Amino acid sequence: MAEQGYKKLYGQYQMRQLIVLLVIISGLIPVQAMDRELVNTSRSPHVRMRNVDMDAVRWTEGFWADKFELCRRAMLPSVQQGLLDPLNSEHLINFKITAGLEKAPRNSVDWSDGDCYKWLESVALVYQVTRDPKLDQLMDEWIDIIAKAQAPDGYIATQIGNNTANRLKMPHRHELYCMGHLLTAACIHHRVTGKDSFLGIARKTGDFLYEQFQPRPPRLVHFPWNPSAYMGLIELYRTTRDRRYLELAGILIDNRGSSPGGGDHRNGGTDQTQDRVPFRNETQAVGHAVCATYLYCGAADLVAETGENTLLEALRRIWLNVTTRKMYITGAVGVGGGVSASGDPLHEAFLADYELPSRSAYCETCSNIGNAMWNWRMLALTGNAKYADVMERVLYNSMLSAVSADGRKFFYCNPLKWTGEQTGPHKHHTATRWSVHSCYCCPPQVARTIAGLSGWAYSVSKEELWVHLYGGSTLTTQLPDGTEVSLEQETMYPWDGHITIIFRNTPEKPVSLKLRIPGWSEEATLKINGRDSQSAPRPGSYATLRRKWSAGDKIELELPLEVRLIEAHPDVVELRSSVAVMRGPIVYCLELPEQQNGQNIWNEGIFLPENIRFKSRFDKSRLGGITVLTGRALNAGGKQRFGREKQASISSRNADWTNQLYRRFESRSINGSEIGNIDIELIPYFAWANRGVSWMEVWIPLVR
Ligand SMILES: [Zn+2]
Structure with missing residues (x-):
């Protein structure tokens, strides 16, 4: 008995020592330093x-x-x-x-x-x-x-x-x-x-x-x-x-632009590799689009560690230039070859403001993804949802199309x-x-x-849990103070806008759940345990739900996925008479495969009447499972019968284009039923070119 008692006592002593040791260790190593992140910001002092x-x-x-x-x-x-x-x-x-x-x-x-x-x-x-x-x-x-x-x-x-x-x-x-x-x-x-x-x-x-x-x-x-x-x-x-x-x-970032000139762009010193202007002074995106987006990613990573505001301001200026003048609706960047304002030869590059041709668009997969990577980093630095919008735009469109x-x-x-x-x-x-x-x-x-x-989908900050990407998933993590939290997300997004989040393990104290409300989502609604949330979620923000959560708490977010017609800034001259079609984050395209008489239909022309009403249908068997849009459009003959003004410029300069390259096109209300004379089907842009050679367009001429 005495021996057993001794062992028990000794065991308790050992356990106490162990606890003391753990406390000491945990004091030395910050508990948030989990260090197994895709981009490891766990100890970055300057991230949001x-x-x-x-x-x-x-x-x-x-x-x-x-x-x-x-x-x-x-x-x-x-x-x-x-x-x-x-x-x-x-x-x-x-x-x-x-x-x-x-x-x-x-x-x-x-x-x-x-x-x-x-x-x-x-x-x-x-x-x-x-x-x-x-x-x-x-x-x-x-x-x-x-x-x-x-x-x-x-x-x-x-x-x-x-x-x-x-x-x-x-x-x-x-x-x-x-x-x-x-x-x-x-x-x-x-x-x-x-x-x-x-x-x-x-x-x-x-x-x-x-x-x-x-x-x-x-x-x-x-x-x-x-x-x-x-x-x-x-x-x-x-x-x-x-x-x-x-x-x-x-x-290496200091080097950029510190010794401009020197002839052959392959050896640096020119706009082709963002090497003519010191990076901290740069005001716009120039040059090779992969080099550019990687540079912006690297600079953002540096800001996360150093907090240097001059660098962050340069990134903000360049971001505004890209997203309001140089980015395709698919989130793609990089237009092709040309000459910079300084006279430097460019290829695979950002070109002039609003120069966004569709057919010759270069849009290299690497630079599109570079754009997403950069925006993900800007989001981590600032917490601003506008970066998540661009990130998502790339991921669902110009990344997946690759x-x-x-x-x-x-x-x-x-x-x-x-x-x-x-x-x-x-x-x-x-x-x-x-x-x-x-x-x-x-x-x-x-x-x-x-x-x-999956490493991009969630983030944590002090007493906050952020959800950036919607997709069926589980999350088991710690907040920066070490408290455990876990949840499940259920959704068929982006085909369906209903998202359910259920807490499985929750901290003892109040935590803010921050749910991304995409910029395009104007009528989003939120329910907590079946009851409507008091505040209406604002598009282009994170809806913040703060409370002491309990295991089993259920949050339902509804992002209505109505089909939207999108117009481009009138200075994108090529797109003045056309609209793109989006549903949720997905950009759609009209694709006419050669095998399905595509060329003849294309030659006949397809035009969207401005009151076109698309129907959406999820088809599990098509192209890996996609939602297709169907509607009644006009061919050339139908267009002539309909068009009072025929095909006309739609992008109005009177509209508010402040910091916008693309905006929702508001159709005039037209009485009567649909006036289309042919059936069309649109598929997600990312799914094009899976049916052989085809005729395809994202921007479709509009008739009004
Ligand atoms: Zn590439």
Whole structure:
């Protein structure tokens, strides 16, 4: 008995010691430092809200759950196959060649490594959910090869190889683009697996870059050209807490525009790579759209750590320029080639204000997603719902358009109009999606975004829980003070606007649930436990519901999904006589496949009468499950009979266009029944080009 009593007492003593120890430890390490976020803002001092751990959220049903599954099942293997296909432009085998494990000529674009790292990042993100040991093994195998391809001093770029004399000579050789993606992918791999193998490679690379760039040598001032390294370095800092990486990201942003001019844009110093104007002085979006959006992402990450207001103000100015003058209705950015106001040649670039052609729209998948990534970061910095609106606009439209319904083929360009050709006007414009391409940067970009998207859905801040993306999901997380909270979200959004959130585990004290009310949602309603919420949710804001919640509390948000006609700012001359059609966040298009007599119908012309009434119908069997819109339109003959004024300019300068590029088109009330003479069907823009060559348009001529 005495011995048992002793053990019991000793056990209690041990337990008390353990508790004391835990209290001490928890005092040293902030409890909010969960550190397994997709973009790890858990200890960023200057964010309005923090991301949640990747494993805190799981898609359960509906749209994004389906897309994640498509990514796991089809996109990931397809991208892997693509990177192993000799016909492709990006090749995993380069790592073996540089490591001396394979003898073959290297035959890839310069940015190949970076896109391979993006694929590895996608694998890690899918593994994060499935814990499929085969994926873990796959990553280990390639990480082992990458380690062997890395030089002892940390440099790695297979396009340059092992000859140190060739390093960092020409900015457009994409060395820092590739190494930047390595840093990001390695951080994700570490957070997901807990392993240090890839992170060790990244630290060596980060150290190499620090050694080269920290002394600010003038000969390197035009690097990194494509600036994925800003995000990569800051994520590496967040993972290791080694401040040198943060310092280096700051230096690289200082470099931007610090030594303008110099002739060939491929070597930097021009508007093509946002290198003519010091970033802090910039007032508009210029140059290559992927470089631009990555730069903005990196600058936003830096603001999250430093709080530098000058940088944030530059980002705000550029954002206003993009969203009111240079962004497609699909959220896509990057128009094509031209010349900047300073006379610099541009390609794959932002062009002049309101220059947004539909047919030749470049809209590279990578830059569209870059735009979403930037807006997600601006949202975290500010809590302003306008950024979430842009983010969602990209995700449902110009990101998803990049991938086929079967998840195996991809688009590089995402134009808003297509007229039956096989290709053109640029070589990256193709009639249908492909599985290998002459520039394969986009497929792994879509894969990693869809694979990690659950990490974008929710955020936390002091006594606040934010919901940004609607999709069937569970959330189990902690608020910054360490209190546990969990909930379930049920919805078939974006096809249905009914969203239910049920708390499962709630803190003892009051918490604000902040639900995003999209800018387009004018009649949203909220119920708490079946009773109407007192305040009407305001479009383009977060509805804040503050109370002490109990497990089982049920919140119902209704976002009415009526079909809207949208007009563009009258200065977008090409669109003056046309409208786009949206339902919720989804941009629709008219698509006329060749196999269905598309060309003849197109030639006959299709016009929307301004009083057209669309009916919506969800069709589970179509193109992965979509809601289609049907209505009565006019062909040329019908238009002549109807049009008193014939096709007319609709975008009125008298309307309020303050800070708006697109706005809801208000039809005049027209008495009588519908006047259309042909049936049309619109499908979501993202689902076009799944039925062979077609004629397609987002902006449809309107008759009034
Ligand atoms: Zn791309």
